[in-house]
Amino acid sequence: AQKITQTQPGMFVQEKEAVTLDCTYDTSDPSYGLFWYKQPSSGEMIFLIYQGSYDQQNATEGRYSLNFQKARKSANLVISASQLGDSAMYFCAMREGWADSSYKLIFGSGTRLLVRP
């Protein structure tokens, strides 16, 4: 079974509007971390936001927020006030808990976001 599922291969959003990128995950570990990364055409993976499984509140970082619904095992990324520079691939990733001592990240297949002027 896929551990991280991103069901939207591509998304469009109008500049200045908000957009939600979907991510669902699968783990039986009670302790895990969820990450979102942005990958522009230059190729570098840029860390955006982190949510821990025990965090009570949804994470926020500037225009980025994470809609964490633990019971549904979803961790959707919300980008508010989209900008042209937000056009990129977005990856959701999970680090399973302390049973996996390497703390390696498991990535989804990504969502390509295009912001229209």
Added chain:
Amino acid sequence: GAGVSQTPSNKVTEKGKYVELRCDPISGHTALYWYRQSLGQGPEFLIYFQGTGAADDSGLPNDRFFAVRPEGSVSTLKIQRTERGDSAVYLCASSPYPPGGSTDTQYFGPGTRLTVL
């Protein structure tokens, strides 16, 4: 401060040749990861170093792949007898240790694009 750096940025080689890819992590980060990203996919874990030792090499596809980190800083990924299927972007990431919460966020380098002809 300086981020993760990787050299070369591009490497073109012929089938059967040997290649070395270098990663210089963020200063002070003791955890180092190698990932491989094929076209249109998310990165896949290869190997994890904690200090000088490879703590988890479960992602290496076969024994043609090997990585070292002799002084606990710079790491080299080595691929012997390259095959066309090895063509991909090889990403390196580093993080602080011990991990926990957002402190185990992995910061990625720009990657090395390997093309095997």
